[in-house]
Amino acid sequence: MYHYYYDGPDGGRPTAGPATQATEEPVRDLPAGPEPEPVPEPPEKRRPRKCRSERGAAAVLLGLTLVLGGLAVALAIQARPLDISAMAPAEGYMENTQTVAVDLELQRYPNGDGTTLTLSDRPETAPLSFQEIYQQVSPSVVSITALLPMGSSQGTGVVMTADGYIITNAHVIEGAFRADVSLEDGRSFEAKLVGSDESTDLAVLKVEADDLTPAVFGDSDQMVVGDTVVAIGNPMGEQLRGTMTDGILSAINRDMEVDGNTMTLLQTTAALNTGNSGGALVNDQGQVIGITNMKLISNVSDNTLEGLGFAIPTTTVKPVVDALIAEGVVTGRPTLGVTVRAMYDFEQEEYGVDQGLLVVSVAAGSDAKGKLEAGDILLSANSVPLHTNDDLLAIRDELQAGDAIDFEVRRGEDTLTVAVELMEQYQLEG
Numbered sequence: 001m002y003h004y005y006y007d008g009p010d011g012g013r014p015t016a017g018p019a020t021q022a023t024e025e026p027v028r029d030l031p032a033g034p035e036p037e038p039v040p041e042p043p044e045k046r047r048p049r050k051c052r053s054e055r056g057a058a059a060v061l062l063g064l065t066l067v068l069g070g071l072a073v074a075l076a077i078q079a080r081p082l083d084i085s086a087m088a089p090a091e092g093y094m095e096n097t098q099t100v101a102v103d104l105e106l107q108r109y110p111n112g113d114g115t116t117l118t119l120s121d122r123p124e125t126a127p128l129s130f131q132e133i134y135q136q137v138s139p140s141v142v143s144i145t146a147l148l149p150m151g152s153s154q155g156t157g158v159v160m161t162a163d164g165y166i167i168t169n170a171h172v173i174e175g176a177f178r179a180d181v182s183l184e185d186g187r188s189f190e191a192k193l194v195g196s197d198e199s200t201d202l203a204v205l206k207v208e209a210d211d212l213t214p215a216v217f218g219d220s221d222q223m224v225v226g227d228t229v230v231a232i233g234n235p236m237g238e239q240l241r242g243t244m245t246d247g248i249l250s251a252i253n254r255d256m257e258v259d260g261n262t263m264t265l266l267q268t269t270a271a272l273n274t275g276n277s278g279g280a281l282v283n284d285q286g287q288v289i290g291i292t293n294m295k296l297i298s299n300v301s302d303n304t305l306e307g308l309g310f311a312i313p314t315t316t317v318k319p320v321v322d323a324l325i326a327e328g329v330v331t332g333r334p335t336l337g338v339t340v341r342a343m344y345d346f347e348q349e350e351y352g353v354d355q356g357l358l359v360v361s362v363a364a365g366s367d368a369k370g371k372l373e374a375g376d377i378l379l380s381a382n383s384v385p386l387h388t389n390d391d392l393l394a395i396r397d398e399l400q401a402g403d404a405i406d407f408e409v410r411r412g413e414d415t416l417t418v419a420v421e422l423m424e425q426y427q428l429e430g
Contacts, residue, residue: 104149104177109192109206111328115165117318120287122222127284133230134244136286139184140215141232141279143241144168144191144205146176154237156279157181157205158288159214160321164189164207167321168278169293170196173203181207184242195324198429199261199333200316201293203278204324215280218287220266220313223249231270231292231309233279245271247307256310258294265310266290272309281311289314333425334401337366340378342388351377353410355387365428367421377410396422 128136140159144166145152155172159165166181173179179191189207196203223229227249234241247269254267268281272295281290290311323330340357348354356377362368372378378386381395382405395405401424409416 106176106193109194112326115325116322119217119219119314119318122218123285128286133286137232137282138242139213143182143234144172145180146173147178148175154275155277156233158280159212161214162212164209166205168203170198170201170203172278195328197320197330200320202320204321215288217314218283218289220289220315223289225249228284229268229270230282231272233276235273235275237275266313268309269307291317329426331424334399334422335425335428337363337428338368355385357386363428371418378407379410380408381405
């Protein structure tokens with residue numbers, strides 16, 4: 001999972017928790033942003049982190065992880081075509097001009113075979129023992145090793161179908177050019193990418209097999225706070241694979257903001273650690289009701305946070321997974337590709353306006369590129385005055401990709417009218 005368990009290649013992700021001043025934490029593509037009034041800096045910062053296991057990230061194991069990580073990459077490169085750039089030959093030597101293409105992306109699996117995820121009702125039977133739950137679910141939990149250009153990372157996945165569809169977190173395979181799946185019985189397969197969705201942190205892989213043990217997926221909407229749950233995954237990757245921890249469901253519909261995306265998650269006290277990303281959160285009937293993806297940590301050295309783990313509920317997992325299998329992407333999310341924030345009173349006075357949203361940045365792939373620029377003030381959208389980010393979100397959410405929003409824009413001393421076309425979010429994310 002990520003160390004929020006959102007743990008990316010850079011070793012961390014933006015903090016979640018109490019809002020900071022807007023100048024420090026601008027809103028990315030219009031999630032709810034800070035209000036104009038300054039907010040004091042909180043005494044401590046709590047950072048949600050994704051939980052995949054990054055080789056080379058633990059200093060105490062630095063020598064070992066560098067050796068293992070380098071070996072993994074070297075072996076993977078031998079199995080893939082390389083791009084050999086010809087160096088200038090020394091005098092008297094024949095120049096080798098042979099060039100082979102490099103493949104630094106996961107191989108894709110064809111979409112559209114009609115496979116969908118089924119959610120089962122919760123049985124009205126006596127709860128299973130922890131031993132029974134583990135025996136039932138552990139064969140469906142796999143280890144994933146993702147090879148990256150500069151190393152490797154490890155995470156967890158959950159078998160969805162006997163013929164090899166596997167659900168994991170998007171951040172587990174982010175930036176990878178190869179992903180290997182290891183089963184509980186010792187078998188290993190190279191996986192292909194079916195689809196990945198950054199906004200929900202979900203991805204689907206496919207391996208060539210026909211005898212895997214699929215998990216039973218339950219309906220997370222049938223869970224209530226206080227229900228017993230267990231998490232099964234691979235903390236620290238292969239070192240502690242197949243670990244089960246227990247706890248309760250401590251909150252439902254918990255909104256957490258990660259990388260500009262708001263995720264509505266299940267909160268649990270079951271212990272989650274680096275490597276658990278993409279694993280199973282399981283109810284007392286042995287049904288997977290969530291895909292674990294992050295935990296909350298503190299970056300204050302003397303402040304330890306425990307029992308704050310999170311999972312993507314299956315009611316979110318199903319539509320996303322179904323879309324990824326069908327099309328490889330999730331459609332129907334219109335986006336502007338513009339980062340904005342509310343203005344402080346002194347900024348409004350400086351610019352001579354009494355309302356508006358300040359443009360912080362414009363994404364390279366957005367239709368707004370070349371039309372809007374950092375420092376612009378969006379006064380209105382489709383003739384509706386803009387005071388907060390929610391004003392703009394409300395307008396955007398009523399439209400579809402391909403529709404345009406007409407902005408009244410203050411740029412310096414000039415007032416402009418700019419039309420920006422909405423696009424599909426997956427197109428902007430690449």
